[in-house]
Every structure is written in structure tokens, then in C-alpha cells.
Amino acid sequence: MLIIPAENTVNWKRPPWVTLGLMLACLLVFILYQGRDPARLEQAVTRYLQDDLLTLEAPVYEDYLERRIRFGQETGRVHELQRFQTLREQDERGWQAVTLLLDRDFYQYLLANRDLLWAPAERDRWQEQRVALDEAYVQKLSAQALGLVPAHLTLHTLISYQFLHGGWGHLLGNLLFLFLLGFTVEKALGAARFLVAYLLCGILSGLVFAAFSPGSLTPLVGASGAISGLMGMYVAIYGLRKIRFFYFLGVYFNYFRAPALALLPVWLGKEIYDYWFAGATGVAYMAHAGGLLAGAGLVGLFGRSWLQVREVFFEGPEPEQAQDARFTAGYAQAMASLGRMEFDLARRQFEALRAHYPDRPILLRHLYQLAKLRPDLPAYRELAREWMAESLKRQQPEQMIAIWQEFLGQGEAHHPLAPEDHNRVLFASLRLEQFKVAEKAFERLRSAGDPVLVREACRLLVQEFEKRQMEPKARHYRQQLQALDAG
Template structure:
């Protein structure tokens, strides 16, 4: 298995690829609206068929007919199919055989024309009566009517070269084709414009189907699916970009990676892959439709580019803000690499200075702040250690990760800081809130008492005390909460919190 997906451009939702989306919608509509109900109806009729007398009359004859045709064709897939049907007949899996027979247009047409069970047969009268009752109940053959028919005696119906590209054999078949239709289609729609892109898509599907009709003529089976048209888009895509090196995501069996290749190189690679798969005997996939689509798409784009100028879309240039962000990220990575190298050399002081520079670029990056703090704590009297602690303590308390780092760092800072901690009342208040929200009430109260002793209280102090006291009450620490009443009566005697706590204490 080989898959290569281009990554050169992204769809613009300011000018959506409406034709590509419309094609996807039509394919989904046909499958969900017609093909799925048809398959369900066939399943229901298979159950009814098993309950009738027809299996004993028709299925042994059908299996023998398939075996005879397999012997004449000498193709391995036909022999395998005949063997599977014989095993199913032996196991009395009549429902599965009926569904196979329902899709076998050649046998079914001969059966209904009395060419299998003939009028002179002793079983004919009973079979004909049962068949006449059963046939009108069978669903219309929508999928087979609009698919390509590769039987030797199939009528020439070129309309199916187009209609089969909107049919699919399963939901997985549909989803896979639609993903690749979008991946290649939106870029080509940007390059060609909606009308020309639609014409090229339809012509690509017709070309793929015509090539498949030639290669599979007389081999039997049905051809359906958008993969031929999608392959045409792939051929158009690589001719559009020619030798420009564009990024691809590729997968080869279980190995996958990114690479930047000249686009046109992918055309012979894809074509060779389809040809090899065909020669290896892949019977369930129309590899020749894919090959025909690739060739048709390449020729179409080459002709279009001879007639008019077509600009291949390129990745949008980054905005000034994006470019600035990318530059900042690059500088941040360089500083982080340098600081880690200094740390490995045990040069903690120098590493702390580099981490401090990194923190100016990313002041809320927890990885940077933690690394700065850890490096600086080896010199607990340094300005860098105190600055790292303050930077951590200033983080927003809305995020649990911030609060956890603040709690951990404060305990280290309290233990190691020299000659003493350097924390402003505003920072103390921030820490009180973090400790309360983390449920660390003992430390929160110690910090709150240090804050209350400040000569000037920071803005929002009463709100912080409200948070602390409510948390204590909710956790069943009413006595601890009431112990704050004297402080509130001294520092905020007229506040609603003071009156509320006083009322709670007296109650």
C-alpha cells in the first residue's frame, strides 16, 4: 500500500470550495438516498427468498452455472468465487447466495427469460408460479442500472462512464474517495475556478471510465466509484505544480513520514503503483480506472495550461503576528537549549540567567518558569531566585496547574530564601487565593495573617478574605472561620462580610 497526500495548501473558508463540497454532497446523497435503501431491500428479500421454495430450484443451478463460467474464463478470481458459492451452498447459506445471484446480471437475465429452467423441465411449472409471485417484490436495480457493465454481451451505454462515478460499493468506499476528492479538489478549484474545475472533474471521470471499459471489456463485473475521477484530480494536481517541490505526507505499508518532492515525479510513481496492483491480480479494485484517471487528468491539465495561464496556489504567507510568534518561538527554543546545556555542566547560576531571559519571552510558560526557579534555587540569596518566585506567584489562579506550581514553589521559597522572603502584599494576596483554591487551609491562613498585618492592604483584600472564610465554613472549620472576626472588625468594620461573620458567630 502506498499513499501520498500533498500538504502545500489549505482550504480558504473565506472563499469555500463550493464545487468540491457539492460533488461530495451529491456522492453522499446518491449513496444514502438510493444505494443504502436498495441494499437493505435486497437483504430483506434475501430473508424472504430463503422462506420460499425457490432456493432448492434455483441455487444449485446457479452454482453450477458459475462453476461452468469459471472453467471457461480460467481467471483465478472467477474460480475463487465459484468455490465460495459451492461452499455456501453446502452450508445452506442461501441468503448470501441469493444476494450474489441478484447482482449477477448475466445469470439473472437468462433465468427470468426461461433459459435456465426451461419450459420442458418437470420443475418448470412450480418454479414459474413461485418466481412470478416473488419477482415483483424485488427492488429496482438502481446501482446496476447506472454502473459500468463489463460483461461480454453488455450493451454499449456510454452514459454509465459518467454515472458510475457517483456510485459506491460501501460506506468505507465512499468515505475514502470523498476524503481524497477534498484533499486534491479544493486546490484545483482555487487554481481553475469553479466552472472549469467542474468540467475537468467530469471529463476526468469519463476518461477513467472509458479506459476501464477498454481494459476490462468482457471480464464481467461492475465498475463504480469516484476513484477514477479522483485519480484524474491527482494527475491534474501534479501537472499543475510540475517540478515545484511540495510537501507530501506518505505511507508505504506501515512506514509513514513527510517528504518534499517535485510534484510531477509522483505521476509515474502513482501510475506504476496502479499497474503493479493490476498485474498482481487485484480483482476488487478497478486499478485500470485509476490509471486511466491519472493519465486523463494529466492530459487535461496540460491542455488547459496551453490555453490559459494557471497559477498554482501556494501556502499563504504568514501574517505579521504569526511571523513574530514563530520568531519568538525560535528564540525561546535556542535559549532553552542553551540553559539545559549549562545545567548539564552544573553552571546553575548561568542557566538561571538564561532561563530568566526565556521567561521574558514566555512569562506564563510553566516549563520555563519551573526550570528558572529550579536553577536559581541553588543560589537562594540571588536576585534571580527571588525574581523567579515572584514571577510564579503572579500567575493567574484560574488554572489548577498554575496554583499547584505556586503552592510547590512557595514552600521551597519559604524554606530556602535568603536573607528572607521578598513578597509584596499584592503577591501575598495572590498566594492566599491559590492555597485556598487548592484546599491548603493551614498555609492559606498563615499567609492571610501576614497579609492582614500589612500597613496597607491591597485592593480586593475583603474579597480574598470572603473566599477564605467561605472555604473554611464549607469544609466544617467554623471555629477557624470565626477566629477571623476580630481582624475583620479592625480592618473592615463596616463591610458586609464582617456583619455576616458576626451574625454567624452569635448564632
């Protein structure tokens, strides 16, 4: 049974950049770094079989597993023994070699007991060939180089193991859960604190795994410990608030609501139960349990200090209907002020509305019209430029040209437009085949004094008039271009 929290939706206007970055990092590490593992392993298997090491090790491996099961109480390894015996019966030499090469605890057992296992000649041959093979290929596999090995803990592997994965299924499953949980926790904590908390959960998860596997040489890889930490943080952030959970049972799925923290003992109990009773599945149950405790514990200990949830998180987005109602009321007040000719008050009201609703162009239009009442003030030029840019963005070049012409008549004498404003009008008017407007924009551009833009505009006019076989006009601008080049 799968249960995951599903209280939030992604706000793509403010994407969860750290979550997406972590996903991309895991993907790139898997493709670009771990992608070399199959070739290394194939080389190791080829050399292993050529050196006939399988003949020496396979019988020892069966005996090794039987001893671990009988005397070490490792009953979960019965399936490993049965699978290996099946491989031997079917003479699957390649898969036998892979099993023996990747079992690091078995390799350590061979090193420690080689004098007892083989006669001197066989022992010397094994030591010479197997140790060289291990150093050349096996130790360079990604899991061996950067995975978390409990017997050899280092700070860098406590971080690096979080970005390695055991296969495409392992990777894609973790990326899915990282996204589903990460965007909410990142929204709650903020990008920087989220990243630190995520990596710290992975470190603590790895330490818990190592504590329950002391001395093991089997490497741990995967982001699932850190992702379990996200689950712990998720429910600790919501505390006793009732939130929505998605569950999947066989082919049936649905949602239910429950206090967030109520699911923490359920998840923990499942991981601990599976650790003791699920057998040898290859799943790091205690790493998951450690991550859950780490995430919940970090929020519990530091939720009022450096991991404090941002205030805007619980407020959530304002419902669309409420936004519309608020906008309508504010807009009506501003229009009423206009009707009473209280222009300063109306301007302040429209500015306040625009601060909350920047995507409503009608507010910019009203502010522009109000600014026209005082064309001698700089605000008229700035709003004219904004209105021109908005018109161009909305693919309304005719409106942009009309605003430009209106400004030339009223505000250009007080606060001239920038050269790029005239240049945009020139381009737009040529596309609309309004050549008189284009020539007027060129003259304004010349008076603005940007030689680079003037030359480019002059060349463009020459090309356009030549294209339309308007030779007198083309000749006129060729002469101007020559004068500009000469000057």
C-alpha cells in the same frame, strides 16, 4: 503503501465550494437514494427463497464458476468459488441468495442456457419466477439503475455512477480523498472549470473500465475514478516542481519531497499491476488507471487554454511576517505625511493600505479623522457610518454613540444620516440605559421621515419606560404613538 500529495492547506476564507458540494451530493445520494437498497434486497431475497430458486441455481453456480476458472482463465475467481462452497456447507441460504441475485453475468448465463440447464418444467418455473423477481426488485437497486454497466453504456450512467457508493467505508474513503485533492485542484483551476474537469475525468475513467470489461453486466459505482483524475491533474499542474507527499506504510507514516510528475508512473504501475495480479478484490483498478491518465492528459492537452492554472495559485499567500513588515512600512509613511500636514497624501496612503488590509480598524479610524476636516463633503458621512458599523460589530456601542453625536454636531447639516443609523443608536443607548441619548435619537429618527421605524421606536420607548416605572415618559410616548397611528 499509500502515497498522496500534500502540498497545500485549505484557505477557509475562500472555501472550495465545488469540492464541498460534490461531497455533499455523494452523501445525500447515498443516504436518501441508496438508503432504500437494503429493503429492496431483503424483499428480493425473501421472495427468492420462498420460490425455492436457490435449489435450482446453487448447483449451476458452482459449475459456472468452475468453467470460468478452468476454461476462461479467470483464476481470480477461485476465491469466489471457495467462498460460495463454504456458504453452502454452512447452509447460509440468505448469503447464497444475495450472491446469486447480484451476479449479473451469472443471471445472463442462466437466461442464455436455461434450455440446457433444466428440464422443461423446472425451466418454465424458473423463467416465470426469476424474471419477475429480477424486474420487480434487482433492477431497481441503485447500482443496477444508475451504475455504469459496460454492456449497456449510456451518457447519464457515465455521470451518475460517480455519485453512487457500495457502502459507508467506500463512501467515507472517497470523500476523504475528494477533499484532500479537490480543494487544491479547485484553487488552481477555478470552480467552474474544476467541476467540468472532475466530471470529465469520471467519464473517461468509466470508458477505460468498460474497455477492459467488454460485455460485462457487473455495474461500476463510486467516485474513485474521478478522484484518480484529480490525482492526475494535481501532479500535472505542478509538473516537475518538487512538492510534498504523504506516505503510509503499515503503521509508519512520513513525508517526502519529489518532482510531482514522478509519482504518476508509480501510481499507474501499481494500478496496472494490481489489475493483473491482485485477483478478484472488487476494486476497479483500470478505472483508477484511466482516471489518472485522464486527469494528467487533460492538463497536458489543455493546460495552456481552458484548463490553464490561475496565476495566483503558484504565488500563494503572502507570509504573515512579510505582511506585517509591509503594513508597518506603509503605515509609517502615512503617519509621516500626517506629521507634515500633507492630508491629501496621507488620505491616499491610508486608502491604499486599507485596500490591502481591510481588517485593520486603525486605518478606518485615521480615514474618519481625516474626513472630519471637511465635514461638508459626502466622504465624512460615509466614513462615519462605516466607523459606527465597525464599532457595533466589535461590540463597542459607547464608541458608536460618540461617533454619532460628533457627526450630529459637524456633518448632519450637510449630509444627514439615514433613518436606520439613528435607529441603531436608539437601540444601543437603551441597552446602555442612556435614555437622554435614546430620546435624542428618536427625535432625529422622526425628522428623517421613516414612519415604520418611527412607530417601532416609539413602541420600544413606551415599553422601556413602563418597565422602569417612569410613567410620565411612558405617557408622553404613548400619546406620540397614538398621534402617529391617527395620522
